[in-house]
Amino acid sequence: MPKKVTKQGLPPLDWLKVFEAAGRHGSFTAAAEEFGATQAAVSQRIRNLEAWLGRQLFIRSARGVTLTVDGESYLPLVHDSLRALEQGTENLFGHSVRELRIAAQPSHLEMILLPGLTAFSESHPELQIVTETVPKRLDFEAADGALHIRYGRGSWQGRAGVLLANEVLQPMAAPDHTEDWRQLPAIELRGERPGWSEWARVTGEPAPEAGPVSVDSMAHALRAARLGMGVVLGSKALAANLLLTGQLISLPAAELATIDGYWLTWPPELGKTKRQSDVLKALTKALSADLA
The missing domain is CATH 3.40.190.290 (D-Maltodextrin-Binding Protein; domain 2)
Known part of the structure; x- marks a missing residue:
């Protein structure tokens, strides 16, 4: 289990966005392609988030990555929150709404x-x-x-x-x-x-x-x-x-x-x-x- 880094508030938004993409795709590589980043950069952000939370979110293996129980619990919350923020931003400052x-x-x-x-x-x-x-x-x-x-x-x-x-x-x-x-x-x-x-x-x-x-x-x-x-x-x-x-x-x-x-x-x-x-x-x- 990653050693928790004691902080308050929310982890950085880019860590959460990368985690959501990796969890949604079930792949660090696919998440990297979505953000135009390297797989190493995605992996580093996930490790940073895990250290911040003090929880392992993915199980790494030669065949790829899968979400842990904590990761499966956290993913819907992060997904819904990011979508709500996106919709709220569009409603507040977008061009269509x-x-x-x-x-x-x-x-x-x-x-x-x-x-x-x-x-x-x-x-x-x-x-x-x-x-x-x-x-x-x-x-x-x-x-x-x-x-x-x-x-x-x-x-x-x-x-x-x-x-x-x-x-x-x-x-x-x-x-x-x-x-x-x-x-x-x-x-x-x-x-x-x-x-x-x-x-x-x-x-x-x-x-x-x-x-x-x-x-x-x-x-x-x-x-x-x-x-x-x-x-x-x-x-x-x-x-x-x-x-x-x-x-x-x-x-x-x-x-x-x-x-x-x-x-x-x-x-x-x-x-x-x-x-x-x-x-x-x-x-x-x-x-x-x-x-x-």
Whole structure:
């Protein structure tokens, strides 16, 4: 058994592609012909992959090669993953299918993606935007969309990305509830964002008294504020369009910057051609402009 080389993440893509071809053909020679490489180069990549995994994938003999039990188990996974990546790349950036698939949580689709699509679609009318709703963050692993809009600190394994906007929290209220806003009840938002107590500690300002409304979604908290149910410590990024249209008003109080933000992410295999890079830059620019 090859000695495992301790690493994290995925092995190099070219090793996986060579393994898939060799397993599919049942031959290192045929795999070499498919890639225009030498049999020695194919054999070396397979040995590298086996060392990386710490498993023998092929049995070598004078008559050729056959997959081991581990190799037979791994081949369908690698085959399906490569095909999915190929199809996803074609769907995202190909010439025959012109779709841009983007997965995000409901509030991010509504408040980040949709407001920026008008400008993006004007510059890329050939692309159809297909969205996929991700109910919870853990569901991103099963999302089909090649592009994800995510909230956090930008470190997701197997994803490249660009920051769209930092998360900055600001007291906000409906336009007709701003004159004596400190008398308004505070809308509580449960979750990982800093709350009113953290805002008061950092800014040195007194927090409004807690009210009867407690929600677990920033979108719901902003909606509650729009309905006049109190004052919200709102996300300036998510509320950008609401503030622009006057549905909410930023109150004369200190804001609270956080270490999190909103990111556009994608598999690292994407974005390497000029066309891919141009599309990603244009989408980033369109989405970021509405969050400023």
